[in-house]
Amino acid sequence: MPTLLILILAAALVVVLWIWLTRERRLEAQVRQLQLELASVKAARNLALIEEQDKQQTVFNSMVEGLLILDENGRVQFSNPTLGTLFDLRHEIRGQTLLEALRHHELKAVAERSLLEGRVTDFELTLSGREPRVLQVNAASFRDRDRAHAGTILVFHDLTRIKQLENVRKEFVANVSHELRTPLSLIKGYVETLIDGAKDDPAIALRFLQTIEKHADRLSFLIEDLLTISQLEAGQIVLNQQALSLSEQIDQVIRDLHSRAVERQITLCNEVATELVVNADGDRFQQVLFNLVDNAVKYGRQGGMVRLGARRMNTEMVEGWVADDGPGIPPEASERVFERFFRVDRARSRDAGGTGLGLSIVKHIVQSHGGEVRVETEPGKGCTFYYTLPARA
Ligand code: ADP
Numbered sequence: 001m002p003t004l005l006i007l008i009l010a011a012a013l014v015v016v017l018w019i020w021l022t023r024e025r026r027l028e029a030q031v032r033q034l035q036l037e038l039a040s041v042k043a044a045r046n047l048a049l050i051e052e053q054d055k056q057q058t059v060f061n062s063m064v065e066g067l068l069i070l071d072e073n074g075r076v077q078f079s080n081p082t083l084g085t086l087f088d089l090r091h092e093i094r095g096q097t098l099l100e101a102l103r104h105h106e107l108k109a110v111a112e113r114s115l116l117e118g119r120v121t122d123f124e125l126t127l128s129g130r131e132p133r134v135l136q137v138n139a140a141s142f143r144d145r146d147r148a149h150a151g152t153i154l155v156f157h158d159l160t161r162i163k164q165l166e167n168v169r170k171e172f173v174a175n176v177s178h179e180l181r182t183p184l185s186l187i188k189g190y191v192e193t194l195i196d197g198a199k200d201d202p203a204i205a206l207r208f209l210q211t212i213e214k215h216a217d218r219l220s221f222l223i224e225d226l227l228t229i230s231q232l233e234a235g236q237i238v239l240n241q242q243a244l245s246l247s248e249q250i251d252q253v254i255r256d257l258h259s260r261a262v263e264r265q266i267t268l269c270n271e272v273a274t275e276l277v278v279n280a281d282g283d284r285f286q287q288v289l290f291n292l293v294d295n296a297v298k299y300g301r302q303g304g305m306v307r308l309g310a311r312r313m314n315t316e317m318v319e320g321w322v323a324d325d326g327p328g329i330p331p332e333a334s335e336r337v338f339e340r341f342f343r344v345d346r347a348r349s350r351d352a353g354g355t356g357l358g359l360s361i362v363k364h365i366v367q368s369h370g371g372e373v374r375v376e377t378e379p380g381k382g383c384t385f386y387y388t389l390p391a392r393a
Contacts, residue, residue, distance in 0.1 A: 066135075066156030068098075070111065072149050076101050086135065086156055087127070098154075107137065111152045114139040124159070134159045175341040179222055179355070183215035218353055225357040228287075229340065232364040239281040239368060243392040246320060247272040249282075250308045253289040257297060265303040268293065272310045277392040278318050284365045285389070291358040292322040292385050298352040300326035300382070317371070318391045323384035328377040337375060338363045362387070 060067055066083030070076060076093045079101075083089070093101035098108050106125060114121040120140045127133040136157040144150040190208045198204045231237050247270060254261075254268045261268050278285070289308075296306040301324070310320040329337060329344055336342045341356040343349040349356060359373075366373045366387045377383035 064158075066158075068101075068154040068156070070098060070152040070154070072151055074098060074111070074152070077151065083156060086133065086158060088129075107139075107154070110137055110139045111141075111154060114152060115141040115149060125156075132160075134163045172340060175356075176226065179341070180219065182350075183218045183222075186215050187212050187219075214353070218350075218355070221353065222355045222357075225355045225361060228361055229357055229364070232361065232368065237284070237368070239284065241279050241281055241369070241390075243277050244280055244282055244285060245274065246276040246278055246310050246318065247274045249278075249285055249289060253286060253293050254308075256290065257293050260294070261297050261306070264297060264300070266297050266300055267305045268297075269305060269307045271307055272320070276310050276312065276318055278320075279390040279392040280369055281365075284369075288362050288365050288387060289322075291362050292387075295358060295385075296322050296324035296326070298354065299348070300324035304382075312391060313388065316391060317388045319386055319388045321384050321386045323382065325382040328379045328381055328383045329375065330379055331377070334375050334377055334383075338373065359385075 060078070060080040063080055063082055066086045067078070067080040068076060068083055069078040074097055076096050076098070079089075079093055087102055089101075098111055099105065104125060106123065110121050110123045118141070120138055123137045123139075125135045125137050127135065136159050138155045138157070139152055141152045142150055190212050194205060194208055198208060250270045250272055254270060257268065293306060293308070300306055304325045307323045308321070309323070310318055313319045333342075333344050337344070338359045340360045343354065343356050362385075363373050366389065369389050371388040371390070373385065373387045375383055375385050
C-alpha cells in the first residue's frame with residue numbers, strides 16, 4: 001500500500017514537473033518572440049530616425065540660408081554648408097561658442113535677446129572683407145518638454161544682392177530726377193526772363209528761344225533713351241534678326257550724321273568689306289552704330305578722323321569697331337562708360353546734348369544679340385569701341 005502511494009505521488013510529481021517545464025518552455029519561447037519583436041520595432045524606429053535625420057540633413061544642406069544650431073550651453077551643435085560659405089569658415093566649429101565660431105559680438109547679443117524675450121529676433125549684420133556682405137539674421141530659442149532652454153537656432157539670409165539692386169534703383173531714380181530737373185529749370189528760367197521783358201529785344205529773344213529749344217530737345221532725347229532702356233531691361237523688345245550688310249548699315253549712319261561731322265570737320269570713313277554680313281535687328285543695329293559714331297563725333301578731335309571697320313572673328317561672330325583720334329578715355333573710366341549716366345566729363349556731355357545713356361543702350365542691344373562690347377583707349381590718342389554680333393553664313 002505505501003509503495004503504491006509513493007508511486008502515485010511520484011507519478012503526480014512527474015506530471016506536475018512536466019507541466020511546469022512545458023509552461024516554462026512556452027514562456028521562454030514567448031519571451032524570445034517578444035524580444036525578437038522588440039528588436040525589429042527598435043530597428044524599424046532607428047531606420048525611420050536615420051531616414052528622418054537624412055531628410056533633415058538634405059534640407060539643411062540644400063538651404064540657401066545659413067543655419068546654425070546652438071545647444072543649451074550656447075555651443076555649436078550643427079551648421080550647414082551655406083553658413084560656411086557666408087562666413088568663409090575653414091575649420092570645424094562644432095562645440096565652439098557663437099563668439100569663437102563666428103567672431104561677431106552682435107550675434108551673441110541677438111541670440112541672448114531671443115532667449116530673454118522668448119520670440120524670434122532679427123538683425124542686419126554687415127560683414128566687411130574683400131566681398132562685403134549684408135546678412136539678415138533671425139534667432140529663435142527653443143525649449144524642451146520641461147520648458148527648460150534647449151538651444152537656439154540662427155538663420156542667415158544673404159541680402160547683399162537685394163541691397164545692391166536697391167542701391168542701383170535709388171541711384172537711377174536720383175539720376176533721372178536730376179537729369180530731368182536741370183533742363184526743366186533752365187527752360188523755366190529763360191521763359192521767366194522772356195516774360196519779364198527780354199521778349200521785347202528780338203535778338204535776345206531769339207537766343208533765349210534757341211536755348212529753350214536745345215534744352216527741350218535734351219529732355220525729349222532723355223525720355224526717348226529712358227524708354228529704350230526700360231524696354232530693353234524688361235525684355236519687351238523683340239529682335240527681328242535678319243541678314244544685314246554691315247557696310248550698307250554703316251553708310252546709312254554716316255549719311256545720318258554727316259552734318260554733325262561737318263560741323264566739327266570730322267571725316268567719317270567706312271572701311272568695312274562689302275561682303276561682311278551680320279545677323280541683326282536693323283533698327284537696333286542702327287541705334288548701336290548711331291550712338292557709337294555720334295560719340296566719336298561729339299568727343300573726337302575737331303578736324304579728326306573716325307574709322308569704322310570690321311572683321312570676321314570665326315564662323316559664328318563678326319567684330320566691328322568705331323575708332324576716333326580724340327582725347328580718349330582715362331583708363332580708370334573705361335569699364336564704367338557703359339554704366340547708365342556715367343560720364344567722364346559731365347559738363348561736356350551735357351553741352352553736346354548727351355544723356356549719359358547712349359553706351360548703356362549700345363551694351364544692352366549688343367548683348368541681346370549674344371554679342372559683347374568693350375573699349376580700348378589710350379589717353380590723348382583716341383579710343384576704339386568694339387562690338388561683336390552674330391555672323392550670317
Ligand atoms: P553721353 O550721352 O554722355 O555721350 P554715353 O553713354 O554715350 O553718354 O557715353 C558715356 C561717356 O563716355 C560720355 O559722357 C563720355 O565721357 C565718354 N565717351 C563716350 N564715347 C567717347 C569717345 N569716343 N571719346 C571720349 N569719350 C567718350
